[in-house]
Amino acid sequence: xxxxxxxxxxxxxxxxxxxxxxxxxxxxxxxxxxxxxxxxxxxxxxxxxxxxxxxxxxxxxxxxxxxxxxxxxxxxxxxxxxxxxxxxxxxxxxxxxxxxxxxxxxxx
Numbered sequence: 001x002x003x004x005x006x007x008x009x010x011x012x013x014x015x016x017x018x019x020x021x022x023x024x025x026x027x028x029x030x031x032x033x034x035x036x037x038x039x040x041x042x043x044x045x046x047x048x049x050x051x052x053x054x055x056x057x058x059x060x061x062x063x064x065x066x067x068x069x070x071x072x073x074x075x076x077x078x079x080x081x082x083x084x085x086x087x088x089x090x091x092x093x094x095x096x097x098x099x100x101x102x103x104x105x106x107x108x
Contacts, residue, residue: 037088
């Protein structure tokens with residue numbers, strides 16, 4: 001039987017195979033990839049926020065004030081999620097740096 005829904009699925013954070021280059025200038029493809037990853041993340045948050053606000057409004061709740069009252073534990077959790085978010089956004093540049101480093105070491 002498959003994994004239970006409580007177990008997170010670990011996705012690979014590297015890309016294998018030939019990387020296509022669309023722009024001649026160094027770093028532009030990576031910046032476009034980062035921008036697209038940010039756009040995806042932002043849109044997911046936008047959709048979720050609208051859904052939550054609609055659900056809360058149906059219950060007569062005002063979320064604007066509640067969003068500013070986070071506990072230390074909630075802030076710590078958000079800090080960890082932010083670090084993971086940044087890691088996902090910049091994995092393209094990290095992977096490129098690791099490839100350059102491994103190429104430099106293999107040439108030595």
